[in-house]
Amino acid sequence: MGLAMALVGTAASYIQLTRFLREDLTKSVATQQTALAAYVARDVDNYIVERLSFLERLALALPPELMSQPRQLHAWLAERGALSDLFPLGLAVADIDGKRLDDSGQITTDSPEFTAASAGRRAVGRPRATASQHSALPMGVPVRNAAGQVIAVLLGMADLTADGLLDHLQEGRVGQNGGILVISPRDRLFVASTDVSMSLKPTPADGVNLLHDRAMAGFRGSGTTRNARGIDEISAIASVPSAGWFVVARLPVSEALAPVARMQTFILQQRAPAVTAVLLVIGLIMTWLLRPLFRAADQADRMTRGELALAPLRVVRDDEIGHLTQAFNRLLAKLVDNQEALAHLAHHDALTGLPNRQLLRDRLQQALAHAGRHGHQVAVLYLDLDGFKSLNDTFGHEAGDKALGEIARRLQCLVRQTDTVARIGGDEFVLLATGLKAPAEQGALVLAQRCIDAIAAPLPQELAGMAIGASIGIALGNGSETPQDLLAAADKAMYRAKQGGRGSYAMTGVATGT
Numbered sequence: 001m002g003l004a005m006a007l008v009g010t011a012a013s014y015i016q017l018t019r020f021l022r023e024d025l026t027k028s029v030a031t032q033q034t035a036l037a038a039y040v041a042r043d044v045d046n047y048i049v050e051r052l053s054f055l056e057r058l059a060l061a062l063p064p065e066l067m068s069q070p071r072q073l074h075a076w077l078a079e080r081g082a083l084s085d086l087f088p089l090g091l092a093v094a095d096i097d098g099k100r101l102d103d104s105g106q107i108t109t110d111s112p113e114f115t116a117a118s119a120g121r122r123a124v125g126r127p128r129a130t131a132s133q134h135s136a137l138p139m140g141v142p143v144r145n146a147a148g149q150v151i152a153v154l155l156g157m158a159d160l161t162a163d164g165l166l167d168h169l170q171e172g173r174v175g176q177n178g179g180i181l182v183i184s185p186r187d188r189l190f191v192a193s194t195d196v197s198m199s200l201k202p203t204p205a206d207g208v209n210l211l212h213d214r215a216m217a218g219f220r221g222s223g224t225t226r227n228a229r230g231i232d233e234i235s236a237i238a239s240v241p242s243a244g245w246f247v248v249a250r251l252p253v254s255e256a257l258a259p260v261a262r263m264q265t266f267i268l269q270q271r272a273p274a275v276t277a278v279l280l281v282i283g284l285i286m287t288w289l290l291r292p293l294f295r296a297a298d299q300a301d302r303m304t305r306g307e308l309a310l311a312p313l314r315v316v317r318d319d320e321i322g323h324l325t326q327a328f329n330r331l332l333a334k335l336v337d338n339q340e341a342l343a344h345l346a347h348h349d350a351l352t353g354l355p356n357r358q359l360l361r362d363r364l365q366q367a368l369a370h371a372g373r374h375g376h377q378v379a380v381l382y383l384d385l386d387g388f389k390s391l392n393d394t395f396g397h398e399a400g401d402k403a404l405g406e407i408a409r410r411l412q413c414l415v416r417q418t419d420t421v422a423r424i425g426g427d428e429f430v431l432l433a434t435g436l437k438a439p440a441e442q443g444a445l446v447l448a449q450r451c452i453d454a455i456a457a458p459l460p461q462e463l464a465g466m467a468i469g470a471s472i473g474i475a476l477g478n479g480s481e482t483p484q485d486l487l488a489a490a491d492k493a494m495y496r497a498k499q500g501g502r503g504s505y506a507m508t509g510v511a512t513g514t
């Protein structure tokens with residue numbers, strides 16, 4: 001989580017830093033473009049003002065008598081034109097009806113500059129291409145008489161190409177793909193462009209370039225826009241007041257923000273190997289740290305499903321995971337102890353610790369199977385204490401419990417280790433004797449007598465005064481009987497013994513004794 005947070009934090013800082021840099025750089029480039037656009041606009045404006053002023057000076061100096069002398073007028077204009085190179089494509093004079101007064105035939109009068117000049121205003125016309133593929137710019141100024149009335153129009157045709165204005169724009173290029181545009185909104189025309197192929201071409205339709213649309217509507221300033229070729233660019237717009245034009249200085253965003261892209265590449269190249277190395281090292285450490293935990297969890301899981309025996313887990317290291325594994329092992333040891341205690345309880349009598357009825361039945365089953373296979377006999381001695389109820393009633397239940405414990409101990413001392421003494425009821429015990437020598441009846445009877453004697457022997461001091469006896473029923477089996485049958489037969493014999501007189505034994509079908 002910590003690492004993830006550190007990575008997210010670093011990524012967020014990186015994104016934020018990039019955003020700030022882009023914003024700052026965009027602002028800085030926009031300022032630069034604005035300055036450039038203003039500089040070029042002033043240059044273009046000077047270019048036009050210089051020519052209009054020249055035309056106005058010429059209009060003032062034009063001798064009125066030449067108006068009616070076309071050849072002399074033409075000569076006069078040619079002489080003035082030669083003195084100055086501002087209008088290399090020609091000068092002309094027309095009366096206010098549009099009739100040419102000089103005899104050079106190149107300049108027409110059905111143009112906006114003529115209309116404006118005949119109305120008393122100096123004007124710049126629509127730039128057009130000449131036969132020699134130059135860009136020509138027509139201008140016109142009014143010629144007034146002494147009373148100030150417009151009597152004619154003086155027209156001049158400047159050569160934008162020859163005058164080097166376009167070269168100037170070329171020099172104004174910013175970056176590899178940036179450039180300058182001079183646009184006439186009235187004519188919806190690119191007057192001049194760094195990209196010469198755009199010169200004298202119509203401007204894009206409305207809606208293609210949103211910043212251009214705003215500039216056409218009078219906006220001056222800077223902004224980011226997508227141009228007609230789908231390239232995002234930072235553009236600044238400045239006015240050329242003398243012509244009603246505007247200048248656009250533009251630079252593709254990709255080029256303007258190239259330093260940011262370079263910085264991003266640099267950071268990624270620098271950081272990527274370090275981050276990869278850190279992740280790798282942390283991954284290896286985590287694997288090393290957690291592998292014992294995962295292995296222990298897997299083993300514990302398999303133990304729970306019973307696929308593995310309950311066994312202590314291996315303690316790999318003396319760290320937190322090692323401590324956890326040790327604690328698990330201790331818990332497991334307790335669980336095993338409890339399981340063993342429960343298993344013991346399920347098969348033994350809680351008071352005497354002797355096998356209970358269920359364990360007796362299992363052992364009897366095994367003994368019968370063994371006897372059947374080897375041709376032996378087993379003896380079942382069913383003991384029921386005599387007068388135990390009155391002992392309980394007289395000396396109390398606790399004393400009765402002690403007496404039962406003592407009797408259990410005595411009976412265990414009588415039998416071999418391979419035999420079983422079980423307590424199957426309140427004052428009922430069963431002795432299972434196996435491997436009896438022939439004749440088995442005799443061995444069983446001797447054992448029964450020993451039991452009667454052992455039980456009848458005086459009890460220890462704290463139980464002194466109590467007298468207990470036992471009646472015993474004996475049944476012999478050779479493996480053909482079921483445990484239930486043999487126990488029922490012995491029980492039945494025990495009742496016969498009781499009926500015959502307490503402190504006696506009886507054998508199924510045969511012997512009885514006292």
Ligand SMILES: Nc1nc2c(ncn2[C@@H]2O[C@H](COP(=O)(O)OP(=O)(O)OP(=O)(O)O)[C@@H](O)[C@H]2O)c(=O)[nH]1
Nearest residue numbers: 384385386387388389390392397398400401426427
């Ligand atoms: N103290 C003690 N008494 C028990 C326990 N289990 C059973 N008893 C008592 O043992 C007696 C057994 O009953 P009986 O076999 O009828 O009594 P009995 O006096 O031996 O009768 P007979 O067998 O006919 O001689 C009952 O009084 C039970 O309450 C025990 O765990 N502890």
